[in-house]
Amino acid sequence: MSLDNYPYQINENGHLEIGGIDTLDLVKKYGTPLYVYDIALIRERCRAFVETFKKLGVKAQVAYASKAFSSIAILQVMKQEGLSVDVVSEGELFTALQAGVNPEKIHMHGNNKSPRELEMAIKNNIGCIVVDNFYEIELLKELLAKYGKETDVIIRVTPGIKSETHQYIMTGNEDSKFGFDLHNGQAEEAFLLLHEHEAINFKGLHCHIGSQIFDTERFVLATNILFDAISKWNTKYGYSPEVLNLGGGFGIRYTKDDQPLPLHKYVERLVETVQEHSDRLGIPMPEIWIEPGRSIVGDAGITLYTIGSTKHIPGVRDYVSVDGGMTDNIRPALYQAKYHGVLANKANHPSSSVVSIAGKCCESGDMLVWDLPLPDVESGDILALFSTGAYGYSMASNYNRIQKAAVVFVENGLDKLVIKRETYEDIVSHDLSYE
Numbered sequence: 001m002s003l004d005n006y007p008y009q010i011n012e013n014g015h016l017e018i019g020g021i022d023t024l025d026l027v028k029k030y031g032t033p034l035y036v037y038d039i040a041l042i043r044e045r046c047r048a049f050v051e052t053f054k055k056l057g058v059k060a061q062v063a064y065a066s067k068a069f070s071s072i073a074i075l076q077v078m079k080q081e082g083l084s085v086d087v088v089s090e091g092e093l094f095t096a097l098q099a100g101v102n103p104e105k106i107h108m109h110g111n112n113k114s115p116r117e118l119e120m121a122i123k124n125n126i127g128c129i130v131v132d133n134f135y136e137i138e139l140l141k142e143l144l145a146k147y148g149k150e151t152d153v154i155i156r157v158t159p160g161i162k163s164e165t166h167q168y169i170m171t172g173n174e175d176s177k178f179g180f181d182l183h184n185g186q187a188e189e190a191f192l193l194l195h196e197h198e199a200i201n202f203k204g205l206h207c208h209i210g211s212q213i214f215d216t217e218r219f220v221l222a223t224n225i226l227f228d229a230i231s232k233w234n235t236k237y238g239y240s241p242e243v244l245n246l247g248g249g250f251g252i253r254y255t256k257d258d259q260p261l262p263l264h265k266y267v268e269r270l271v272e273t274v275q276e277h278s279d280r281l282g283i284p285m286p287e288i289w290i291e292p293g294r295s296i297v298g299d300a301g302i303t304l305y306t307i308g309s310t311k312h313i314p315g316v317r318d319y320v321s322v323d324g325g326m327t328d329n330i331r332p333a334l335y336q337a338k339y340h341g342v343l344a345n346k347a348n349h350p351s352s353s354v355v356s357i358a359g360k361c362c363e364s365g366d367m368l369v370w371d372l373p374l375p376d377v378e379s380g381d382i383l384a385l386f387s388t389g390a391y392g393y394s395m396a397s398n399y400n401r402i403q404k405a406a407v408v409f410v411e412n413g414l415d416k417l418v419i420k421r422e423t424y425e426d427i428v429s430h431d432l433s434y435e
Protein backbone atom coordinates (compact mmCIF):
# COMPACT_ATOMS: atom_id res chain seq x y z
CA MET A 1 0.00 0.00 0.00
CA SER A 2 1.40 3.42 -0.84
CA LEU A 3 1.05 6.45 1.35
CA ASP A 4 -0.81 9.59 0.16
CA ASN A 5 1.44 10.01 -2.88
CA TYR A 6 4.61 9.76 -0.81
CA PRO A 7 7.12 7.34 -2.31
CA TYR A 8 7.02 4.90 0.64
CA GLN A 9 4.90 1.83 1.24
CA ILE A 10 3.18 -0.05 4.03
CA ASN A 11 3.95 -3.78 4.05
CA GLU A 12 1.80 -6.74 5.09
CA ASN A 13 2.97 -6.37 8.71
CA GLY A 14 1.66 -2.81 8.73
CA HIS A 15 5.20 -1.42 8.86
CA LEU A 16 6.58 1.42 6.80
CA GLU A 17 8.82 0.36 3.96
CA ILE A 18 11.27 2.40 1.93
CA GLY A 19 12.78 1.02 -1.26
CA GLY A 20 11.23 -2.37 -0.44
CA ILE A 21 12.90 -2.61 2.99
CA ASP A 22 11.04 -2.74 6.29
CA THR A 23 12.10 0.34 8.28
CA LEU A 24 11.85 -1.62 11.55
CA ASP A 25 14.52 -4.01 10.32
CA LEU A 26 16.73 -1.00 9.60
CA VAL A 27 16.11 0.35 13.10
CA LYS A 28 17.07 -3.02 14.63
CA LYS A 29 20.23 -3.15 12.59
CA TYR A 30 21.44 0.46 12.75
CA GLY A 31 19.59 2.18 15.62
CA THR A 32 18.02 5.63 15.60
CA PRO A 33 18.05 8.43 14.63
CA LEU A 34 18.73 7.10 11.18
CA TYR A 35 18.61 8.71 7.75
CA VAL A 36 17.52 6.26 5.04
CA TYR A 37 17.68 6.93 1.28
CA ASP A 38 15.92 5.09 -1.54
CA ILE A 39 18.63 5.08 -4.21
CA ALA A 40 16.43 3.75 -7.02
CA LEU A 41 14.24 6.82 -6.54
CA ILE A 42 17.27 9.10 -6.59
CA ARG A 43 18.36 7.55 -9.88
CA GLU A 44 14.83 8.06 -11.24
CA ARG A 45 14.99 11.75 -10.33
CA CYS A 46 18.43 12.16 -11.94
CA ARG A 47 17.19 10.47 -15.10
CA ALA A 48 14.07 12.64 -15.28
CA PHE A 49 16.33 15.67 -15.72
CA VAL A 50 19.03 14.09 -17.89
CA GLU A 51 16.68 12.18 -20.20
CA THR A 52 14.42 15.18 -20.80
CA PHE A 53 17.34 17.30 -22.00
CA LYS A 54 18.45 14.38 -24.18
CA LYS A 55 14.98 13.90 -25.60
CA LEU A 56 14.81 17.58 -26.50
CA GLY A 57 18.23 17.37 -28.11
CA VAL A 58 19.64 20.17 -25.97
CA LYS A 59 23.22 20.25 -24.74
CA ALA A 60 22.99 20.36 -20.98
CA GLN A 61 24.64 19.67 -17.67
CA VAL A 62 22.62 18.60 -14.68
CA ALA A 63 24.80 19.54 -11.71
CA TYR A 64 23.71 18.02 -8.43
CA ALA A 65 23.77 20.75 -5.75
CA SER A 66 25.77 18.76 -3.26
CA LYS A 67 24.95 21.12 -0.39
CA ALA A 68 21.62 19.24 -0.23
CA PHE A 69 23.46 16.10 0.88
CA SER A 70 27.12 15.50 0.32
CA SER A 71 28.92 12.25 1.01
CA ILE A 72 31.22 9.99 -0.93
CA ALA A 73 28.44 7.47 -1.57
CA ILE A 74 25.82 9.90 -2.85
CA LEU A 75 28.32 11.59 -5.15
CA GLN A 76 29.26 8.18 -6.53
CA VAL A 77 25.59 7.71 -7.41
CA MET A 78 25.59 11.10 -9.17
CA LYS A 79 28.72 10.11 -11.04
CA GLN A 80 27.10 6.84 -12.12
CA GLU A 81 24.09 8.78 -13.39
CA GLY A 82 26.30 11.13 -15.41
CA LEU A 83 25.54 14.23 -13.38
CA SER A 84 27.94 17.08 -12.74
CA VAL A 85 28.37 18.28 -9.18
CA ASP A 86 28.01 21.77 -7.75
CA VAL A 87 30.14 22.49 -4.69
CA VAL A 88 30.30 25.60 -2.53
CA SER A 89 33.27 24.99 -0.28
CA GLU A 90 36.61 23.29 0.05
CA GLY A 91 34.93 20.50 2.02
CA GLU A 92 32.33 19.83 -0.66
CA LEU A 93 35.03 20.00 -3.34
CA PHE A 94 37.24 17.60 -1.39
CA THR A 95 34.32 15.18 -1.01
CA ALA A 96 33.54 15.32 -4.75
CA LEU A 97 37.18 14.65 -5.63
CA GLN A 98 37.36 11.80 -3.10
CA ALA A 99 34.20 10.31 -4.65
CA GLY A 100 36.03 10.22 -7.97
CA VAL A 101 33.89 12.85 -9.69
CA ASN A 102 35.67 14.02 -12.84
CA PRO A 103 37.02 17.50 -11.96
CA GLU A 104 35.76 18.77 -15.32
CA LYS A 105 32.25 18.06 -14.09
CA ILE A 106 32.61 20.07 -10.89
CA HIS A 107 31.29 23.63 -10.65
CA MET A 108 32.30 25.82 -7.75
CA HIS A 109 30.01 28.35 -6.12
CA GLY A 110 30.39 30.56 -3.07
CA ASN A 111 29.91 34.20 -2.15
CA ASN A 112 33.19 34.26 -0.23
CA LYS A 113 35.53 31.76 -1.79
CA SER A 114 38.78 31.88 0.11
CA PRO A 115 42.14 32.05 -1.66
CA ARG A 116 42.68 28.42 -0.56
CA GLU A 117 39.37 27.34 -2.04
CA LEU A 118 40.04 29.04 -5.35
CA GLU A 119 43.55 27.63 -5.36
CA MET A 120 42.20 24.12 -4.84
CA ALA A 121 39.68 24.62 -7.64
CA ILE A 122 42.34 25.93 -10.02
CA LYS A 123 44.95 23.29 -9.16
CA ASN A 124 42.42 20.53 -9.71
CA ASN A 125 41.29 22.01 -13.04
CA ILE A 126 37.63 21.96 -12.11
CA GLY A 127 35.14 22.51 -14.92
CA CYS A 128 33.75 25.88 -13.97
CA ILE A 129 34.01 28.58 -11.34
CA VAL A 130 30.82 30.49 -10.72
CA VAL A 131 32.15 33.96 -9.99
CA ASP A 132 30.13 35.81 -7.40
CA ASN A 133 31.76 39.20 -6.69
CA PHE A 134 34.50 41.70 -7.58
CA TYR A 135 36.84 40.56 -4.79
CA GLU A 136 36.75 37.08 -6.28
CA ILE A 137 37.59 38.39 -9.77
CA GLU A 138 40.78 39.95 -8.42
CA LEU A 139 41.72 36.81 -6.46
CA LEU A 140 41.04 34.63 -9.45
CA LYS A 141 43.22 36.71 -11.75
CA GLU A 142 46.09 36.61 -9.24
CA LEU A 143 45.85 32.87 -8.72
CA LEU A 144 45.56 32.06 -12.42
CA ALA A 145 48.70 34.12 -13.05
CA LYS A 146 50.50 32.43 -10.13
CA TYR A 147 49.77 28.92 -11.40
CA GLY A 148 49.90 29.73 -15.11
CA LYS A 149 46.42 28.25 -15.56
CA GLU A 150 43.23 29.08 -17.40
CA THR A 151 39.70 28.48 -16.25
CA ASP A 152 36.11 28.52 -17.46
CA VAL A 153 33.82 30.82 -15.53
CA ILE A 154 30.22 31.89 -15.45
CA ILE A 155 28.96 34.80 -13.37
CA ARG A 156 26.18 34.57 -10.87
CA VAL A 157 23.67 37.36 -11.35
CA THR A 158 20.63 38.39 -9.35
CA PRO A 159 17.67 38.94 -11.62
CA GLY A 160 15.90 40.98 -8.93
CA ILE A 161 12.82 38.82 -8.55
CA LYS A 162 11.35 37.44 -5.38
CA SER A 163 10.31 33.84 -5.10
CA GLU A 164 7.37 32.77 -2.97
CA THR A 165 9.48 30.98 -0.45
CA HIS A 166 11.00 31.62 2.96
CA GLN A 167 13.23 34.71 3.03
CA TYR A 168 16.24 32.63 4.08
CA ILE A 169 16.02 30.40 1.01
CA MET A 170 15.30 33.22 -1.42
CA THR A 171 18.41 34.07 -3.39
CA GLY A 172 17.53 35.82 -6.65
CA ASN A 173 16.25 39.07 -5.18
CA GLU A 174 18.15 42.33 -5.47
CA ASP A 175 18.88 42.60 -1.75
CA SER A 176 20.90 39.39 -1.64
CA LYS A 177 24.43 38.55 -0.57
CA PHE A 178 24.85 36.45 -3.72
CA GLY A 179 25.98 37.50 -7.16
CA PHE A 180 26.11 40.61 -9.32
CA ASP A 181 23.09 42.83 -9.72
CA LEU A 182 21.77 42.98 -13.26
CA HIS A 183 19.91 46.26 -12.94
CA ASN A 184 22.58 48.52 -11.45
CA GLY A 185 25.23 47.62 -14.04
CA GLN A 186 27.45 45.51 -11.74
CA ALA A 187 26.83 42.35 -13.77
CA GLU A 188 27.90 44.12 -16.97
CA GLU A 189 31.02 45.46 -15.25
CA ALA A 190 31.92 41.94 -14.09
CA PHE A 191 31.24 40.55 -17.56
CA LEU A 192 33.63 43.08 -19.11
CA LEU A 193 36.36 42.42 -16.53
CA LEU A 194 36.20 38.66 -17.09
CA HIS A 195 35.44 38.61 -20.76
CA GLU A 196 38.59 40.51 -21.65
CA HIS A 197 40.96 38.45 -19.53
CA GLU A 198 43.25 36.10 -21.44
CA ALA A 199 43.31 33.33 -18.79
CA ILE A 200 39.54 33.37 -18.32
CA ASN A 201 37.08 31.68 -20.60
CA PHE A 202 33.80 33.48 -19.97
CA LYS A 203 31.10 30.90 -20.65
CA GLY A 204 27.93 32.63 -19.56
CA LEU A 205 25.49 33.54 -16.83
CA HIS A 206 24.06 31.86 -13.77
CA CYS A 207 21.05 32.61 -11.66
CA HIS A 208 19.30 30.75 -8.88
CA ILE A 209 16.06 32.33 -7.80
CA GLY A 210 15.45 30.35 -4.63
CA SER A 211 14.27 27.02 -3.35
CA GLN A 212 11.12 24.97 -3.08
CA ILE A 213 9.51 26.66 -6.11
CA PHE A 214 6.43 24.98 -7.57
CA ASP A 215 5.69 26.91 -10.73
CA THR A 216 7.66 27.09 -13.93
CA GLU A 217 6.76 30.72 -14.58
CA ARG A 218 9.24 32.11 -12.05
CA PHE A 219 11.99 30.37 -13.93
CA VAL A 220 10.63 31.81 -17.16
CA LEU A 221 10.62 35.27 -15.59
CA ALA A 222 14.23 34.88 -14.46
CA THR A 223 15.24 33.63 -17.92
CA ASN A 224 13.51 36.59 -19.55
CA ILE A 225 15.48 38.95 -17.32
CA LEU A 226 18.76 37.20 -18.17
CA PHE A 227 17.93 37.60 -21.83
CA ASP A 228 17.29 41.33 -21.39
CA ALA A 229 20.96 41.59 -20.41
CA ILE A 230 22.12 39.17 -23.09
CA SER A 231 20.24 41.11 -25.73
CA LYS A 232 21.87 44.36 -24.56
CA TRP A 233 25.34 42.84 -24.42
CA ASN A 234 24.75 41.25 -27.82
CA THR A 235 24.00 44.64 -29.37
CA LYS A 236 26.83 46.43 -27.55
CA TYR A 237 29.57 43.80 -27.65
CA GLY A 238 28.37 41.11 -30.09
CA TYR A 239 28.17 38.73 -27.13
CA SER A 240 26.25 35.46 -27.08
CA PRO A 241 26.50 33.05 -24.12
CA GLU A 242 27.77 29.50 -24.47
CA VAL A 243 26.10 28.51 -21.21
CA LEU A 244 23.10 29.53 -19.20
CA ASN A 245 22.89 28.06 -15.73
CA LEU A 246 19.37 28.46 -14.40
CA GLY A 247 20.04 27.06 -10.93
CA GLY A 248 17.97 24.66 -8.87
CA GLY A 249 15.06 25.14 -6.52
CA PHE A 250 12.45 22.75 -7.94
CA GLY A 251 9.88 22.05 -5.23
CA ILE A 252 9.16 18.72 -3.55
CA ARG A 253 6.40 17.24 -1.42
CA TYR A 254 7.01 17.78 2.27
CA THR A 255 3.39 17.91 3.36
CA LYS A 256 0.16 16.97 1.67
CA ASP A 257 -0.33 20.63 0.70
CA ASP A 258 2.74 20.56 -1.55
CA GLN A 259 1.90 19.73 -5.15
CA PRO A 260 5.19 19.39 -7.01
CA LEU A 261 5.36 19.34 -10.78
CA PRO A 262 6.91 16.38 -12.55
CA LEU A 263 10.56 17.30 -13.06
CA HIS A 264 10.46 17.04 -16.84
CA LYS A 265 8.01 19.97 -16.92
CA TYR A 266 10.61 22.38 -15.55
CA VAL A 267 13.16 21.22 -18.12
CA GLU A 268 10.71 21.47 -21.00
CA ARG A 269 9.64 24.99 -20.05
CA LEU A 270 13.21 26.19 -19.55
CA VAL A 271 14.34 24.77 -22.87
CA GLU A 272 11.36 26.28 -24.66
CA THR A 273 12.03 29.70 -23.15
CA VAL A 274 15.76 29.73 -23.90
CA GLN A 275 15.08 28.50 -27.44
CA GLU A 276 12.52 31.26 -28.08
CA HIS A 277 14.90 33.98 -26.88
CA SER A 278 17.86 32.57 -28.81
CA ASP A 279 15.80 32.39 -32.00
CA ARG A 280 14.53 35.92 -31.47
CA LEU A 281 18.06 37.27 -31.03
CA GLY A 282 19.45 35.10 -33.80
CA ILE A 283 22.12 33.62 -31.54
CA PRO A 284 23.06 29.95 -31.12
CA MET A 285 21.11 28.03 -28.47
CA PRO A 286 23.35 28.03 -25.37
CA GLU A 287 24.00 24.92 -23.31
CA ILE A 288 21.57 24.81 -20.40
CA TRP A 289 22.86 23.89 -16.98
CA ILE A 290 20.70 23.33 -13.93
CA GLU A 291 21.59 22.67 -10.30
CA PRO A 292 18.90 20.63 -8.56
CA GLY A 293 19.58 19.48 -5.02
CA ARG A 294 16.37 18.99 -3.07
CA SER A 295 14.39 17.61 -6.02
CA ILE A 296 16.94 14.80 -6.43
CA VAL A 297 17.44 13.65 -2.85
CA GLY A 298 14.64 15.30 -0.85
CA ASP A 299 11.73 12.89 -0.84
CA ALA A 300 14.01 9.90 -1.39
CA GLY A 301 15.13 10.30 2.22
CA ILE A 302 13.37 9.74 5.53
CA THR A 303 14.52 9.96 9.13
CA LEU A 304 13.66 7.28 11.67
CA TYR A 305 13.47 8.20 15.35
CA THR A 306 12.58 6.38 18.54
CA ILE A 307 9.92 8.00 20.65
CA GLY A 308 10.79 8.52 24.29
CA SER A 309 8.95 10.85 26.64
CA THR A 310 5.56 12.43 26.13
CA LYS A 311 4.05 15.41 27.92
CA HIS A 312 0.33 15.98 28.04
CA ILE A 313 -0.74 19.53 28.85
CA PRO A 314 -4.54 19.39 29.25
CA GLY A 315 -6.27 21.82 26.94
CA VAL A 316 -2.96 22.90 25.38
CA ARG A 317 -1.08 20.16 23.52
CA ASP A 318 0.72 16.84 23.65
CA TYR A 319 4.46 16.94 23.20
CA VAL A 320 6.03 13.71 21.94
CA SER A 321 9.83 13.69 22.11
CA VAL A 322 12.18 11.80 19.83
CA ASP A 323 15.84 10.87 20.13
CA GLY A 324 16.94 13.47 17.54
CA GLY A 325 15.70 16.90 16.54
CA MET A 326 17.29 20.13 15.39
CA THR A 327 20.70 18.45 15.37
CA ASP A 328 19.64 16.20 12.48
CA ASN A 329 17.03 18.54 10.96
CA ILE A 330 17.39 22.26 11.56
CA ARG A 331 14.87 23.21 8.86
CA PRO A 332 11.74 23.51 11.06
CA ALA A 333 13.63 25.73 13.54
CA LEU A 334 15.37 27.76 10.83
CA TYR A 335 12.65 28.17 8.21
CA GLN A 336 9.47 27.04 9.99
CA ALA A 337 9.61 24.18 7.48
CA LYS A 338 6.74 21.72 7.68
CA TYR A 339 7.07 17.94 7.60
CA HIS A 340 4.80 14.96 7.60
CA GLY A 341 5.40 11.57 9.16
CA VAL A 342 3.92 8.35 10.49
CA LEU A 343 4.60 5.79 13.17
CA ALA A 344 6.62 3.24 11.21
CA ASN A 345 5.51 0.37 13.44
CA LYS A 346 1.82 1.40 13.28
CA ALA A 347 1.75 2.68 9.71
CA ASN A 348 -1.69 1.18 9.03
CA HIS A 349 -3.31 2.36 12.29
CA PRO A 350 -5.73 5.25 11.97
CA SER A 351 -4.68 8.45 13.66
CA SER A 352 -6.33 9.08 17.00
CA SER A 353 -4.93 12.43 18.09
CA VAL A 354 -2.83 15.36 17.03
CA VAL A 355 0.54 15.68 18.74
CA SER A 356 3.63 17.84 18.34
CA ILE A 357 7.02 16.26 17.80
CA ALA A 358 9.83 17.68 19.89
CA GLY A 359 13.55 17.10 19.59
CA LYS A 360 15.78 16.35 22.55
CA CYS A 361 17.90 19.52 22.51
CA CYS A 362 17.84 22.04 25.30
CA GLU A 363 16.00 24.57 23.17
CA SER A 364 12.25 25.36 23.05
CA GLY A 365 12.50 25.91 19.30
CA ASP A 366 13.73 22.37 18.84
CA MET A 367 10.49 21.12 17.33
CA LEU A 368 10.25 18.88 14.27
CA VAL A 369 6.51 19.01 13.62
CA TRP A 370 3.73 21.04 15.16
CA ASP A 371 0.37 19.24 15.07
CA LEU A 372 0.90 15.87 13.48
CA PRO A 373 -2.01 13.41 13.49
CA LEU A 374 -0.78 10.04 14.79
CA PRO A 375 -2.22 6.81 16.19
CA ASP A 376 -1.87 6.25 19.97
CA VAL A 377 1.76 6.97 20.72
CA GLU A 378 3.81 4.85 23.11
CA SER A 379 7.45 5.11 24.14
CA GLY A 380 9.50 2.90 21.88
CA ASP A 381 7.38 3.58 18.81
CA ILE A 382 9.33 4.53 15.70
CA LEU A 383 8.53 7.84 14.06
CA ALA A 384 9.37 8.16 10.39
CA LEU A 385 9.65 11.73 9.15
CA PHE A 386 9.19 12.02 5.40
CA SER A 387 11.17 13.97 2.79
CA THR A 388 14.18 14.66 4.98
CA GLY A 389 16.74 13.75 2.33
CA ALA A 390 17.77 17.31 1.50
CA TYR A 391 19.44 19.69 3.95
CA GLY A 392 19.01 17.28 6.85
CA TYR A 393 22.30 15.49 7.24
CA SER A 394 24.12 18.29 5.42
CA MET A 395 22.96 20.88 7.96
CA ALA A 396 23.34 18.60 10.99
CA SER A 397 25.18 19.84 14.05
CA ASN A 398 26.62 18.56 17.29
CA TYR A 399 24.60 20.92 19.48
CA ASN A 400 24.45 19.53 23.01
CA ARG A 401 27.29 17.26 21.83
CA ILE A 402 24.80 14.98 20.13
CA GLN A 403 26.33 12.61 17.60
CA LYS A 404 25.47 12.97 13.94
CA ALA A 405 23.16 10.15 12.89
CA ALA A 406 24.09 7.31 10.56
CA VAL A 407 23.02 7.18 6.91
CA VAL A 408 21.84 4.03 5.14
CA PHE A 409 21.15 3.54 1.44
CA VAL A 410 18.60 0.97 0.26
CA GLU A 411 18.53 -0.35 -3.27
CA ASN A 412 17.58 -3.65 -4.94
CA GLY A 413 16.26 -5.05 -1.67
CA LEU A 414 19.58 -4.45 0.13
CA ASP A 415 20.63 -1.93 2.73
CA LYS A 416 24.08 -0.46 3.10
CA LEU A 417 25.58 1.80 5.74
CA VAL A 418 27.19 4.74 3.93
CA ILE A 419 27.89 7.12 6.82
CA LYS A 420 28.67 5.70 10.23
CA ARG A 421 26.97 7.11 13.29
CA GLU A 422 29.35 9.53 14.96
CA THR A 423 30.78 8.42 18.29
CA TYR A 424 31.47 10.57 21.31
CA GLU A 425 35.14 9.84 20.70
CA ASP A 426 34.71 11.42 17.25
CA ILE A 427 33.14 14.46 18.86
CA VAL A 428 35.92 15.02 21.40
CA SER A 429 38.68 14.01 19.01
CA HIS A 430 39.59 17.62 18.22
CA ASP A 431 39.46 18.82 21.80
CA LEU A 432 42.76 19.72 23.41
CA SER A 433 43.48 19.57 27.10
CA TYR A 434 43.81 22.75 29.14
CA GLU A 435 45.36 21.39 32.33
Ligand SMILES: Cc1ncc(COP(=O)(O)O)c(C=O)c1O
Residues within 6 Å of the ligand: 065, 068, 086, 109, 171, 208, 210, 211, 212, 247, 248, 249, 250, 291, 292, 293, 294, 295, 390
Ligand atom coordinates in the same frame (compact mmCIF):
# COMPACT_ATOMS: atom_id res chain seq x y z
C1 LIG B 1 23.24 28.46 -6.35
C2 LIG B 1 22.37 27.35 -5.94
N1 LIG B 1 22.16 26.34 -6.79
C3 LIG B 1 21.39 25.29 -6.46
C4 LIG B 1 20.79 25.22 -5.22
C5 LIG B 1 19.95 24.02 -4.93
O1 LIG B 1 18.66 24.32 -4.62
P1 LIG B 1 17.61 23.17 -4.41
O2 LIG B 1 18.20 22.21 -3.45
O3 LIG B 1 16.42 23.86 -3.85
O4 LIG B 1 17.37 22.54 -5.74
C6 LIG B 1 20.99 26.24 -4.29
C7 LIG B 1 20.37 26.20 -2.96
O5 LIG B 1 19.41 26.79 -2.69
C8 LIG B 1 21.80 27.35 -4.67
O6 LIG B 1 22.00 28.34 -3.83
Ligand SMILES: N[C@@H](CCCC[NH3+])C(=O)O
Residues within 6 Å of the ligand: 168, 169, 170, 171, 211, 331, 390, 391
Ligand atom coordinates in the same frame (compact mmCIF):
# COMPACT_ATOMS: atom_id res chain seq x y z
N1 LIG C 1 19.30 24.94 3.08
C1 LIG C 1 18.17 25.43 2.39
C2 LIG C 1 18.39 25.61 0.95
C3 LIG C 1 19.54 26.50 0.56
C4 LIG C 1 19.15 27.94 0.41
C5 LIG C 1 20.12 28.86 -0.23
N2 LIG C 1 21.03 28.32 -1.24
C6 LIG C 1 16.95 24.56 2.72
O1 LIG C 1 17.02 23.72 3.54
O2 LIG C 1 15.89 24.73 2.18
